[in-house]
Amino acid sequence: MEEENLNPVELATELTIAWLGNQNNRVSADDVPAFLRTMHNTIVELGSGSSAADTSSGEAAPAEEFTPAVSVRKSLASKDHIISMIDGKPYKTLRRHLSTHGLTDVQYRERYNLRPDYPMVSENYSLARREMAQRIGLGRKGRGGAATPAEAPAASEGSAAPAPAPTPAKRTRRKAAENA
Structure with a gap:
């Protein structure tokens, strides 16, 4: 029953204090009066049963115009x-x-x-990212993948280029201990 007797100013003040008490809300001291006014106006509108749409006499609010900083x-x-x-x-x-x-x-x-x-x-940033992705092999299928553009002409000339030697398997600690 006590809450029904609160006037809009007291209720707006209580809500503003609660809002400011929340540690997730960071507000400068200059913004507090404007927030309190907005809270008070909202409470008065809710208390009277009218809304901002009713007071605008049915006209749609114009879309906010944004002026670009540059062309x-x-x-x-x-x-x-x-x-x-x-x-x-x-x-x-x-x-x-x-x-x-x-x-x-x-x-x-x-x-x-x-x-x-x-x-x-x-x-330029897009080109740099593309070059880096190509260097590290993104976009190729599998490990062998397609040849890079620099390798493609050499392989198509028909010369029998020697195949690269297979890389030796990594030695594990167990194999190293057995061989020692």
Whole structure:
């Protein structure tokens, strides 16, 4: 019964104190009054039975407009990095940057009206990753796999190149002890 007698200010204050007491919420002191006002307004709306949709007289809220920090052309001007339209800073890859802003690459493209093939990784960084993957053998089937592009012409010339000598099996401790 005591909770029914609480006025919206006291209830908003109690909820704000509880929210600030949670160790997972990190808020600066400047943001607390704004949070308290928002909490109070929400309690008053809930108490009166009206909602923000009722007060807007049936009109849909306009979608938030996002102004890009740079143009699309400037964003892709360098092959070494892509400039983010969110903050105007250069990145080799945008995916981690977008995730810190709660966006996926699809949402980012929609927000700034970008084409579906707008890159998320800079051109030079992509080439460097590709070269590294090829060097370590990613994409080849099995251990023998396809020959690398440098080996393919030599094998197709018809010259009988000697097969590489098989590598000796690794000696285990037991075999080493037996042979000693």
